[in-house]
Amino acid sequence: MGEQMDMALLRRLIDGVLLTLYTRYTAKELPALCERLGLPAPSEGSTKHERLVASLKACPDDRLQDVADAVLEQEKLDQAERMALQDVLWLGRHNVQIPSRTRRELARDFDLSAHLGYPDRFMALLGRLWHLDNDPLGGWTATTNSLRTQIERHVIRFPDDWTTEQFFEQLGAFEAPHPRFGYFLESLASSAALPDEPAQRRFVELASTGLHRPRARSKPDEEAGTPVRHGAAGVLAVNGHRAARWSSGCGSAAGRWSPGRSPGGWGRTETSRVRSWGWRMVRVWKTGVVPGDRVTS
Incomplete structure (x- = not known):
């Protein structure tokens, strides 16, 4: 059985991923990126990172799991980042305890x-x-x-x-x-x-x-x-x-x-x-x- 999902931690982990992601895309590509990941359309901002951060802040908690799933499926991540995201998601879902x-x-x-x-x-x-x-x-x-x-x-x-x-x-x-x-x-x-x-x-x-x-x-x-x-x-x-x-x-x-x-x-x-x-x-x-x-x- 699953634990209460730590949404604050999940949001911080996704924010950490966005800190890397913005360097891979141009400003024109950000709207398509947000759409793929299930994030709200990015608002205008002075930098790409600020726009992605604003998009994440506008994302409600009940959509964060889908965003994290999309990130894991579609984006290349460092293994430590991937495992941290997986662990938060998996622990928050039904699972079986093996002591x-x-x-x-x-x-x-x-x-x-x-x-x-x-x-x-x-x-x-x-x-x-x-x-x-x-x-x-x-x-x-x-x-x-x-x-x-x-x-x-x-x-x-x-x-x-x-x-x-x-x-x-x-x-x-x-x-x-x-x-x-x-x-x-x-x-x-x-x-x-x-x-x-x-x-x-x-x-x-x-x-x-x-x-x-x-x-x-x-x-x-x-x-x-x-x-x-x-x-x-x-x-x-x-x-x-x-x-x-x-x-x-x-x-x-x-x-x-x-x-x-x-x-x-x-x-x-x-x-x-x-x-x-x-x-x-x-x-x-x-x-x-x-x-x-x-x-x-």
Whole structure:
């Protein structure tokens, strides 16, 4: 279940993005930019930045979520900016809580060797959800101490260097907001990261064992006699109820994961509320699924 969305923080984050955006567009392009992002038409002002700031101030709170979604979908952002916006949005929407203890138990259980057989897919997955290029001197020195470099060395090239628990620790997965950790698990279970169906089944079963205790269950779709397979549409269910859906065409040819608002989002059923780890992946298999930003109903 979602928290009260911090609209003041969301507005500040969008304002920070506008501070960068105004440099990418000419004064004549500002009206079209505001229209695309769902902001009021910019008023006259002495500078482009002042015009965008005035437009944001004129935007009511009940439209800020749509503006943030549009920014995430359409504009190139620094990963730290992207994650900050995502976290505010996702925490304010229905989500499932997975406690730190459960996360650590999952990490101890997980064997990611099958994922490492697809290193490009694995790194692309991590790059969408975590801040990997976090070395402030990365562009100024021949070597870098970024998280990306450390993972490539200690997880991919020398997989015995770090345990999965150490890897999760380095990512910040144990302290990450609940929605981000949930999307991380879903992405690890998807064919976008793990196209090998038997390996995918084994991973989902491991997740099932950790999440079940005793209320969570994660499994490939067997309801219609359909095994986990490439290219099939999927849904995430909470306590057996539909909660969200995969969608495509959201600014990416590969498709994106769309955390939905109620109805159709992470959610509460009519008879019971979502509990910690009280969810199960019924279908987790769409080629090219990416944890994304656009909301679908």
